[in-house]
Amino acid sequence: MGNEATKNTVLTAGFAQIPKGTPLHEISSMVGCVLIIDVDKDEICDASFTFVMDKTSEFLVQLLVGKTVVDGLKEITEVIQERFLAPGQGAVLQAIRAAVERYVEKKS
Template structure:
């Protein structure tokens, strides 16, 4: 378990629907994304996803930790599109985007 006590962090969440007709939709209709963001540096410290298979979540978390959310979603979108080659990629990006947008709305 990560220790966030020494940092100024917030937890934000976003959700997206999985497209019908994909194998992932048969398991779950929604993807949830939780991000823990260091507010002093606008950097993702930790993350979690609502996938059934742990490896999927672990892989995505490893891609996101250390990524900046200061300038929007460009860096995150690029790395997910290049390295997460699975059904539901768009839904994953939408869930992350929703969490990042919620963070920016509350930070202002």
């Protein structure tokens, strides 16, 4: 991560409940997603997730960095569905959507 605070960026966050009955729910009932978005490009510069295992967050960040958030949710959804094959996939997508929606609402 570079120094995103010096760029024209915002930080937005979204959260979603992890489905009961999944192993992930035993550790945490919620997943959080923080996105740092370049306002000039509407592009994700960096991200973070509230997972216990760092590799999970690192992998998701690699999938998201460089993606456009305005009109780009379809691409983000597709890449997560194709490459993140883990319990809680739906919750991750919902947390990302919530963060993006918060950004889009504020920008409008």
